[in-house]
Amino acid sequence: MTHTTPETHADWQRLASQLHLETRAWIGQRHTDAQDGARLTTLNPATGEVLAEVxxxxxxxxxxxxxxxxxxxxxxxxxxxxxxxxxxxxxxxxxxxxxxxxxxxxxxxxxxxxxxxxxxxxxxxxxxxxxxxxxxxxxxxxxxxxxxxxxxxxxxxxxxxxxxxxxxxxxxxxxxxxxxxxxxxxxxxxxxxxxxxxxxxxxxxxxxxxxxxxxxxxxxxxxxxxxxxxxxxxxxxxxxxxxxxxxxxxxxxxxxxxxxxxxxxxxxxxGGKSPNVVFADCRDLDAVAAHAASAIFHNQGEVCIAGSRLLVDNRIRDALVERVVAAAEHMQPGDPLNPATAMGAMVDQAQYDRVMTYIRRGVEEGAHLCAGGQALDGPGLFIPPTIFNDVSADMTIAREEIFGPVLSIMGFDSEDEAIALANDSVYGLAAGLWSQDIDRIMRVTRRLRSGQVYVNNWAGSDMTMPFGGVKQSxxxxxxxxxxxxxxxxxxxxxxxxxxxx
Structure with a gap:
């Protein structure tokens, strides 16, 4: 395979056509087949084509x-x-x-x-x-x-x-x-x-x-x-x-x-069902919206720490929802080999069906669908960014890990209510907190039951920071x-x- 630097969609397509795919296990220090000759099929979810029999x-x-x-x-x-x-x-x-x-x-x-x-x-x-x-x-x-x-x-x-x-x-x-x-x-x-x-x-x-x-x-x-x-x-x-x-x-x-x-x-x-908590004193709603959209739609929402629950002070909820919907418009799925693509395909048919089932459940249980919700036509397993507002804590989409591009937005009126909503989950992998009040940041950070808390960002970290969860995460x-x-x-x-x- 050539080692020239690919830059365009066509470059990546050409490199893909040149790939040699190793399909055998590596046991001891050699490639080997299974004793019974069994193989599994791995597909390209963007096209539905068979990649290899592994x-x-x-x-x-x-x-x-x-x-x-x-x-x-x-x-x-x-x-x-x-x-x-x-x-x-x-x-x-x-x-x-x-x-x-x-x-x-x-x-x-x-x-x-x-x-x-x-x-x-x-x-x-x-x-x-x-x-x-x-x-x-x-x-x-x-x-x-x-x-x-x-x-x-x-x-x-x-x-x-x-x-x-x-x-x-x-x-x-x-x-x-x-x-x-x-x-x-x-x-x-x-x-x-x-x-x-x-x-x-x-x-x-x-x-x-x-x-x-x-x-x-x-x-x-x-x-x-x-x-x-x-x-x-x-x-x-x-x-x-x-x-x-x-x-x-x-x-x-x-x-x-x-x-x-x-x-x-x-x-x-x-698993995770991570809350992203936004207080009314946060400085820049446009920045919050961009982070909130990326927190759930990055990698098609197939992320353990995805910020799938956006908890917003009711005084700014309408303004933030409008901005998150606008940010999602710039994250529509497309060909994963195109460097301009922000979201790719769901990994397989089972995961695609699972996500679509949750979207239907959100509509049935009365959440307000603000964006997305309909799978895209054509080959490939593509689901656009999907946003629900007016979600209540007892709804299925607020409680279960979907592992897809589905955001649930809930409002709160007080700090205690926000913390209670954030901790109302069997999971505790990650949490986000947006505020300019350092006293509030220290109070809320300590009360959130989560393995990591991102303050005024989402998923910021490097190799010096430990990563893991509490509770059933x-x-x-x-x-x-x-x-x-x-x-x-x-x-x-x-x-x-x-x-x-």
């Missing part, structure tokens, strides 16, 4: 991968490699990903329908994550406990062993990096199970990991379904940790699998050095000194 792994492939991973871990070629050497290898991986940036981004665009500009941004985030965790691992120190002169207490941090990372389809490369970067940096063997809806970039990544110099068996990729190969990994007695991003329902099932097997550690980043944290804590184990060593008979 290997569908099951329990035999999971068992083989776990054996390779355990053997590699015990051999110590990676797990006991000095942190500075693991750093150098992961930095080589980041460089390789940067060299193949256009190819990896294009695979995600074709596979799940996101705009190519978004996919490129995701790739940059993934590369940055690999580099951050690589640079962090040789700068974390152990501890010496405060003891008397007769003893020495050491607190060591060691890798867990075999980590199974199960990642979603909405941000294939970025979510993969968030899981595998700290797990590999800490010295673990990692088995990656990409979503069956977007496996192509993970299969390409496997070859790059090997080229970077990661030893045999330390990184493997098993495409397939959650209820087959995913469940086999979750029930394995020799997997030490499950790292998962996806739905709350599946997260609960994985915790049950851990209990039924070996009590493996389970770190979950699950999960546990554990991605990003930052805190994620390394989740892929390592503490060992306490108590040494007796000056022992006398």
């Amino acid at each position: 290997v569908a792994c099951d329990a035999p492939e999971a068992d083989a991968a776990v054996r390779h991973a355990r053997r590699a871990f015990e051999a110590g070629h990676w797990s006991r490699r000095p942190p500075a050497e693991r750093k150098r290898t992961l930095l080589r991986l980041a460089d390789l990903m940067a060299h193949h940036r256009h190819e990896l981004a294009l695979l995600d665009t074709l596979d799940m329908g996101k705009p190519i500009t978004s996919a490129l941004g995701d790739l940059d985030g993934a590369i940055g994550c690999i580099r951050y965790q690589a640079e962090t691992i040789d700068k974390l120190y152990g501890e010496i406990a405060p003891t008397g002169e007769e003893h020495l207490g050491l607190v060591l941090r060691e890798p867990l062993g075999v980590v199974a990372a199960i990642v979603p389809w909405n941000f294939p490369m970025m979510m993969t990096a968030w899981k595998i970067a700290p797990a590999l940096a800490a010295g673990n063997s990692v088995i990656l199970k990409p979503s069956e809806k977007s496996p192509l970039s993970a299969l390409r990544l496997a070859a790059l990991v090997a080229e970077a110099g990661v030893p045999d068996g330390v990184f493997q990729v098993l495409p397939g379904y959650g209820h087959t190969v995913g469940q086999a990994l979750a029930l394995s007695m020799d997997v030490d940790c499950l790292a998962f991003t996806g739905s709350t329902q599946v997260g609960k099932q994985l915790m049950q699998c851990a209990g039924r097997s070996n009590l493996k550690k389970v770190y979950l980043e699950c 999960g546990n554990g944290r991605d990003k930052s050095y805190h994620s390394l804590e989740e892929y390592s184990e503490l060992k306490a060593v108590w040494m007796a000194l000056n022992v006398k008979a």
Whole structure:
């Protein structure tokens, strides 16, 4: 594939026609088919065309991968490699990903329908994550406990062993990096199970990991379904940790699998129904509207932290709703390969149907449809930005995660009412807060039950900030050095000194 920089719609179409698609699993250190020959079909949701028939792994492939991973871990070629050497290898991986940036981004665009500009941004985030965790691992120190002169207490941090990372389809490369970067940096063997809806970039990544110099068996990729190969990994007695991003329902099932097997550690980043709270003293309604639209319509609304509930002080609600509707007009879906496209296609027919069902439910339950609501004609699974006003807290669209471009707007009359509405959810992944009153900002921020709060912005962050949720949005944290804590184990060593008979 050429490495010239694509700039136009035609450039990306030409690159897409030149792609070689790897469709086999990566087990041990080689590409392989499933034992039973099973395959799954991955489609381009923007056209409905078949992209590839990908290997569908099951329990035999999971068992083989776990054996390779355990053997590699015990051999110590990676797990006991000095942190500075693991750093150098992961930095080589980041460089390789940067060299193949256009190819990896294009695979995600074709596979799940996101705009190519978004996919490129995701790739940059993934590369940055690999580099951050690589640079962090040789700068974390152990501890010496405060003891008397007769003893020495050491607190060591060691890798867990075999980590199974199960990642979603909405941000294939970025979510993969968030899981595998700290797990590999800490010295673990990692088995990656990409979503069956977007496996192509993970299969390409496997070859790059090997080229970077990661030893045999330390990184493997098993495409397939959650209820087959995913469940086999979750029930394995020799997997030490499950790292998962996806739905709350599946997260609960994985915790049950851990209990039924070996009590493996389970770190979950699950669903969300994030509130975006706007007080009347916010400075710039046009800026708020632009952020609010992006918060829900970016990536077609297929975002775990999507700001799907816009809570607005009733004194400014009409003015803000008008501006959000206008902002949505500039985010209409189109061909994901066109760099000018703001929204792409829904990932597959099932997700498309799910979103349209929720839109119909919103209308039936009496919410006021302000924009969108009708699927677009023609090939491809395109749904325009859809906005409901006058939504009440008991409506289905206000309570359940839709995972699509559907915004629910609710009004409030007081700070306490706003906080109650924001916290009235089983989820607690993200929240937004718009105000110029620093006292209010500090009060409300502390009262919001959420893993992260964005003040006068939406989704602002970088790799130094931990990411994760509370309540049924999960546990554990991605990003930052805190994620390394989740892929390592503490060992306490108590040494007796000056022992006398």
